[in-house]
Amino acid sequence: MTTRAPVPAWGLAVGAMASVQLASALAVPMIDEVGAPVTAWLRLTFGALVFLAIQRPPLRSLRRGDIPVVVALGIATALMTMAFLEALGRIPLGTTVAIEFLGPLTVAAARSPRRRALVWPGLALAGVVLMTEPWQGDVDLPGVAFAALAGVGWGLYILLTQKVGDRLTGIGSLSMTVPIAAVAAAFVGVPQAAGHLTPALLGEAALLALLMPVLPFVLELLALRRMTHTAFGTLMALEPAIGLAYGAVLLSQTPSVGQLIGITLVVVAGAASQRGGRRQVESPISDLQPA
Incomplete structure (x- = not known):
């Protein structure tokens, strides 16, 4: 007799995305208080501590040629996190996520064997134009630029993860790349953190780290044990919409009809x-969701 899982796989995947976007919405007050670099550094640092406590970095599984890629992967994680939070401090959450989403979407289209797949980044770009409403004349160009930079970081994250393949997946990957990302973010975050670190701020940062990346990782890991990568990738398309919903409910960022x-x-x-896409290297977690 088989027992049915209490939560379906798609529910776990949606829960992971909801946790990511909740962390993003809750980070806005901290960004306003201490700035994006400090927020990114604290979140990455607490996340690194959690992953190091869960699993020792599998350094023995690395080859010499993997080391530069792992370091670059950590730096890409820091870049993506800091750029995303910088954008979040300037433009609405839903718009930030939509622009960032262009990065992995472009990578997926470029890897597709079908040329018509390149239509989808173009369609998404049209959607981003509707969301930013440049004809209104009040577009925050730095915010858009930071969100685009976050998208570049996410795309690099995917490509770099595939360089090391199955030797760098799951908690093992995060116990190496997140500490590197925390160190990289420290170069900008630590100088700006002087005089701002309080017990309340550290507690808030620890909570944000649990919401992203710790909880999403666990939920994604459970989901991916019961669903295909294509199905998971399709569900990931909901993330910009989830970000828009959190922005409307928690941040009073009411979207227009055009948005x-x-x-x-x-x-x-x-x-x-x-649809019909395939991955050259299967990486259960880190190929799909950045830390």
């Missing part, structure tokens, strides 16, 4: 990009 149409285009493009 709702824009986010719909981004979600459709993200889901469609997974």
